Amino acid sequence: MAELKGALIGCGFFAVNQMHGWRDAEGARIVAICDRDPARLKAVGDEFGITRRYTSAEDLFADGGFDFVDIATTVGSHRALVEMATRRGIATICQKPIAPSMEDAKAMVAACAKAGVPFMVHENFRWQSPIRAAKAAIDSGAIGEVFWGRVSFRSAYDVFSGQPYLATGKRFIIEDLGIHALDIARFLLGDASAVTARTQRVNPDIAGEDVATMLLDHHGGVTSVVDCSYATKLPVEPFPETLLEIDGSKGTLRLSQGYRLSVHSRDATRVEGVEPRLLPWASPPWHNIQESVALIQGHWIECLRAGREPETSGRDNLKTFALVEASYRGAAEGRTVPLAEFL
Template sequence: MSGLRGAVIGCGFFAQNHLKAWRDVEGARIVAVCDLDPARAEAAAALTGARAHSDAASMFAEEKPDFVDIATTMEIHEPLARLAARHDVAVICQKPFAPDIETVRRILGFTRRPIMVHENFRFQRPLIELERHVRAGAVGTPFFAHISWRTGYDVVAGQPYLAEVERFIILDLGIHLLDVARFLLGDVADIHCRTRRTMPGAKGEASAVLSLRHLSGAVSQIVCSYTTRIEPDPFPQTLIELEGDRGSLHLRHDYRLEHHERGRMTVHDVAPRPPAWADPQWALVQESVLNTQQHWIDCLRSGREPQTSGADNLKTFALVEAAYASAASGRAEVPEA
C-alpha cells in the first residue's frame, strides 16, 4: 500500500471515531497505535491492522511515522507534540489544542513541521454547505449570525472528567462555535461573554451567551448549553441564522438549510453523508472526523496549509481566552492571538 504512514496516540472514547475514519481516508494508513492502557491499544490495533504500543517515545523511534494523530485529552498534548517535533513528525492534534493559550504558543514555538488542530465542526457537511452558500454571495455581505448549540445530552456520562474542570462548556464546545463564527464571518474585534454554572455537580460553566463583533463590522451571537430541556433535542446539531444585506440562510433542525431572498425561499437538504460505520446519532460528527482527516492528508500531500492549522487555531483559542476574561470582567475583551 502507498500513501503516508500515520500513528494514533490515545485510543479512548473519541479516538474510536478517528481510528474508524482513518480506514476510509485516501492517501494514508495507520501503522501504529499507542495507549497507556495495553488493552485499549490492542483493541485499536485489531480495528486498524496497525501495531500496538504503550509507550509513545519508543513508538516514534521504532515506527518513524510520517504524521501522528494525537487524540488524547489536552493536558498531554504539549509533551506529545514535543516528542513529535524531536522526531520531525507532522502532527494533527485533537481540540482543545491545550488547556491555555500560553501552552498553545509554546507548541507553535517548537513545531517546525506542519501541524493541524482536529477542529471538526467546520468540516461538518451542513456547515461546509452553509459556508459555500455564503462565499457564493447567497446573502450579499453578511452582517449578523446567531449560532446556537443547546442540549440536555449528558456529556459528563461519557467524559466524567468534564464535571471537574473549571473551564467547562466554552473550552469543550464553545471553542467549536467560536471557530465556526470565524469560519463564517471572519476574525473577531472583541467579545462579550456571560456564563452560568447551570449543571449541579459540575464545577465549571455549563451555559454561556457570547456576543462578538467581527473585524468586518458583522455581529454574531453564540449561545451554548448542556442543561437545556427540550424535545426534540437537536444534539449534536449546530443551528444557525446568518443574515446579509441581500438575504438570509437558516440552518435548522434535521439539516434543513433555508435560503431566504426577497420574495423567495429555497430549501436544501444538507444532511451528512456518513461513512458505513457511523452510528445514526453520531453521523454528523463521525462524517466530520473523516472530512477533517482527509483534509489533513490532502494538505500534507499537496503542501497547502490546513484550514485549521496550529497558527489558525491560535486565533480561535484567543477567543476562548477573551471569552473567559470577559466573563470575569463583565466588559467586552479584545482577543490577543
C-alpha cells in the same frame, strides 16, 4: 503516490472515530498506536488490526516508521506530545482544545514552525457538511453582505457518560464545545477582534460552566452571538446539531434543527435538506460529527501531499483558542475583552 503512514496516540472515546476514518481514508493508514492504558490499547489494536502497539509515546517515536502522528489524548498531554513529535520532525495533528493555556498553545505552534513541521488542530466542526453548505450559500452572494450572525448549540444530551472528565474540570462548555461554535463563527463571519461573554452552571453535579453566551465583534463590522448549553431540555433533542442564523443585505440564511437549510433572497426562498451522510461505521446522532472526522482527515492528506497549510493549522487555531481564553476572562471580569490581549 506512496501511502502516508500515521501513528495514533490516545485510544480513548473519540479516537475510535478517528481510527474508522483513517481505515477508510484514501492515501493514508495507521501503522502504530499508543495508549498508556493497556486495556484501551488492546481494544483499539484488536478492533482495527494494528499490531504495533505502545504504552509509551517516547518508545513509539523512537521506533518511528511513520510520516505523521494523530494525537487524540485529552488536553493535558497535548503540548508534551506535540513537542515530542517536532523533535523527530513528524507532521502532527492534535485534537482540540489545542492546549490548556495560550502560553502552551503559542509554544506548540512556535515549536512546529521552528522544526518546519506541518501542524493541524483536529477542529472538525467546520467540516460538518451542513456547515460547509451554509458557507457555500454565503459565498454565493445569495444573501448579500453579511452583517449579523448567530451560531447556536443547545442540548441536554448526556455527554458525561462517554466523557466523564467533562464533569470534573473547572472549565467545561466553552473549552469543550463552545470552541467548535467559535471556530464556526470565524469560518463563516471572519476573524474577531473582541468578545463579551457570560457563563452559567445549571447542572449542580459538574464543576464547570454548562451554559455560555458570547457576543463577538468581527473585523469588518459583523456582530455575532455564539451560544451553547448542555442544560437545555427540548422536546426533540438536537445533539449534536449546530444551528445558524445569518442575516445579509439581500436576505437571510437559517440552518434549523433537522438539518434544514433555508436561504432566503430577493427572488426566492430555497429550502433544502443537508443531512450529513451516514457512513457505514457511523451511528446517529453522532454521524454529523463522524462524517466531519473523515472530511478533515481527507483535508490533512491533501494538504500534506501538496505542502499546503491546513485550514485549521495550529497558527490559525490560535485565533479560535484566543476566543476561548477571552471568553473565560471576559466572563470572570465582566468586561469586553479584546483578542489582542491573547494574540
